[in-house]
Amino acid sequence: MAVAIDPQLAKSLGLHLAIVIVLVFGADFSSTPEMVSVSLESEGKAPIEAVAIDQQQLNSRVQQMQQERDNARAAEEKRIRDLERRAQQAERNRAEEEARLKRVAAEKRQADEEAQKSRAAAADAKKQQEQEAAKAREAEQARIAKEQERKKAEDAARAAEQKRKAEQEAAEKAAAEKAAAEKARQAAEAKERAEQERAMQEQMAKEAQARSAARARQAATEVQRYTALIRDAVQRNLLVDESMRGRSCRINIRLASNGFVTNVGVISGDKTVCDAAIRAVNRAGTLPVSPDPDVYNQLKDINLTVSPEF
Structure with missing residues (x-):
């Protein structure tokens, strides 16, 4: 438009x-x-x-x-x-191909090295086998020579042993006759000494029995005395109150040779009294012991009944 x-x-x-x-x-x-x-x-x-x-x-x-x-x-x-x-x-293809060629070359080098090592190992093994075979032959020859020498030595030793046995038998026969005479003489002397020894032993036994009885009486007295001393030491260190009245505790005390308390434990009894008794023993630390080994052996593991005194 x-x-x-x-x-x-x-x-x-x-x-x-x-x-x-x-x-x-x-x-x-x-x-x-x-x-x-x-x-x-x-x-x-x-x-x-x-x-x-x-x-x-x-x-x-x-x-x-x-x-x-x-x-x-x-x-x-x-x-x-x-x-x-x-x-x-x-x-990427070029890099992969290059890497593959490198791997192939490395594998070939490794295979060549392993083959060379195998050949060297086989040669060493063969050489070692030959050396061992030579040593085995030498050892066998030495063994045979040694065995021959041993047999010669055994034959000589056997002859010498037969001669020695004959001489020994003759000497033993003479010695046996001499020993029989000596034995008869010694038997007579031994019989006499035995009679004397028996009499002396009887006398010594009687004296030892008397001494043992006296010592036992003395040891029993010492045990009673040191038991009382131990109980007194525990009572001195016992802290009591009215709740303990009429109650008691039985404890076990173990002592070293110097009286040192190595262990204390409850056998039975009231817990309050037992706790107080344990504390009393630990507070004492060292309790009286006898220098006599027999007395100490009877008291080194002692059971003691503790009753609070008011």
């Missing part, structure tokens, strides 16, 4: 349109932009006939050209990525 517009407005519109086309499509080298012509005429004051511009068609063309340029750029980027990917894959 023809539209009559002002000449100045038409010129301005045409100039702006040309600028827009240059700005939008000037940098696109992939396609030739479509030129839009605008005809401006002026004859005096008559109205100017202008070509109408379809804005929708223009926008569609602009979008189409932009899409073509984007597609071309995307295709180029994809081509570059594909080239880079193939280059990377080729580099």
Whole structure:
């Protein structure tokens, strides 16, 4: 449809349109932009006939050209990525092949070394077997020679032993006759000494029995005395109160040879009295003991009944 517009407005519109086309499509080298012509005429004051511009068609063309340029750029980027990917894959393949060749070379070197070691070990083993065989032959020869010498020595020793036995038998016979006479003499003397020894032993036994009885009486007295001393020492260290009246406790005391208390324990009795008795023994620390070993042996493990005294 023809539209009559002002000449100045038409010129301005045409100039702006040309600028827009240059700005939008000037940098696109992939396609030739479509030129839009605008005809401006002026004859005096008559109205100017202008070509109408379809804005929708223009926008569609602009979008189409932009899409073509984007597609071309995307295709180029994809081509570059594909080239880079193939280059990377080729580099990986090269590295893997290089590593494989190195492994093959290393395995071959190792196999060669192991084969060389095996050959050397086999040679050493063969040499050692030959040396051991030579030593075994020498040892067998030495054994045979030694066995022959041993047999000779045994024969000589056997003859010497037979001679020695004959001489010994003769000497033993003479010695036996002499010993029989000596034995008879010694038997008579032994009988006499035995009679004397028996009489002396009987006398000594009677004297020892008398001394033992006297010592037993003395030891019994000492045991009673030191038992009383131990009980007194415990009573002196016993702290009592009215709750203990009429009660008692039986305790066991173990003493060292110097009277030091090595252990004290409860046998039976009232707990309050027993606790006080244990404390009393520990407070005393050392209790009286006899210097006589027999008396000490009877009192080193003593059971004592403790009854509080008021």
